[in-house]
Amino acid sequence: MAINPIAKAGDTSSALPKPHVPHLGETVRVGPYEVMAAGTMYDLDDRFDDPNVVLVPLTDTFPGLIGQEYHIVYAALPDYGGVPDNWGEFLKENILPRLASGQKLLAFCVGSHGRTGVFLASLIALLESSEETPDPIVAARQRHCEKAVESFAQAQGVFALRGQPVPAHYRKSLHR
Numbered sequence: 001m002a003i004n005p006i007a008k009a010g011d012t013s014s015a016l017p018k019p020h021v022p023h024l025g026e027t028v029r030v031g032p033y034e035v036m037a038a039g040t041m042y043d044l045d046d047r048f049d050d051p052n053v054v055l056v057p058l059t060d061t062f063p064g065l066i067g068q069e070y071h072i073v074y075a076a077l078p079d080y081g082g083v084p085d086n087w088g089e090f091l092k093e094n095i096l097p098r099l100a101s102g103q104k105l106l107a108f109c110v111g112s113h114g115r116t117g118v119f120l121a122s123l124i125a126l127l128e129s130s131e132e133t134p135d136p137i138v139a140a141r142q143r144h145c146e147k148a149v150e151s152f153a154q155a156q157g158v159f160a161l162r163g164q165p166v167p168a169h170y171r172k173s174l175h176r
């Protein structure tokens with residue numbers, strides 16, 4: 001019987017899903033970059049006030065303050081829905097260049113699970129190879145939250161970025 005090699009430092013391929021905690025904008029690795037992930041059900045005022053942060057609302061209920069200026073890349077998705085047809089183009093044209101230029105992005109929805117989960121898993125799908133990260137949803141759950149990605153349509157949106165079908169087990173475990 002082969003002996004399992006000792007995992008290299010930083011190798012998270014076998015990591016367990018990360019237990020849920022309040023999502024206040026903790027950083028999540030996506031490829032060579034990091035993005036911050038949050039939910040508006042938590043108090044994010046300090047995060048929204050940071051002028052160096054580019055906000056990526058994945059919800060159409062952005063709780064901004066009157067008179068406050070924000071830098072927003074609007075990307076509202078339907079709750080429990082999928083992603084638009086141009087999702088991949090949007091990420092490649094509007095998000096990846098910002099990450100490459102070092103902008104600090106704060107992505108958020110309400111709970112930070114479904115829509116923020118699909119955003120994170122989608123970036124992982126685009127930035128990491130299938131060999132490196134076979135399942136971007138598993139990776140998003142290891143790095144962000146065990147509840148990341150809620151609906152089958154969201155899972156389809158993630159795997160479509162790689163031209164792949166959704167693994168069959170997600171048909172049972174995700175909302176249809």
Ligand SMILES: [Zn+2]
Nearest residue numbers: 020021145147
């Ligand atoms: Zn969570």
